[in-house]
Amino acid sequence: MLGFAVGDSFRPAAEQMSAKAGVAAIDAYRATVGYALGRTGIVRCRFEPSCSAYGREAIRRYGSPRGFILTAGRILRCQPFAKGGWDPVP
Numbered sequence: 001m002l003g004f005a006v007g008d009s010f011r012p013a014a015e016q017m018s019a020k021a022g023v024a025a026i027d028a029y030r031a032t033v034g035y036a037l038g039r040t041g042i043v044r045c046r047f048e049p050s051c052s053a054y055g056r057e058a059i060r061r062y063g064s065p066r067g068f069i070l071t072a073g074r075i076l077r078c079q080p081f082a083k084g085g086w087d088p089v090p
Contacts, residue, residue, distance in 0.1 A: 009063065011063070013059070013061060013067070014060075016063045016064055018063075019067065023056055023060060026056045046082050046084030046085075048085065048086050054089055055070075055071035058074075
């Protein structure tokens with residue numbers, strides 16, 4: 001399994017199975033949990049694009065290893081004292 005993950009990271013982002021799985025997981029989150037939280041109005045992302053949209057774009061653009069790292073960094077920046085605002089995928 002580790003060999004697959006390492007080999008997958010050398011493929012272009014559009015061909016990585018792990019990137020496709022990551023994008024599918026984000027889409028599932030957005031369709032279920034994200035939708036429910038957004039409808040309540042309790043939870044709202046401080047950044048634009050939203051953290052899930054950022055993660056989806058980062059993984060699609062850079063593939064799974066770098067995309068997941070960028071997404072994790074973005075989620076860690078999203079906290080109550082964050083200024084928020086426009087924060088696109090680099």
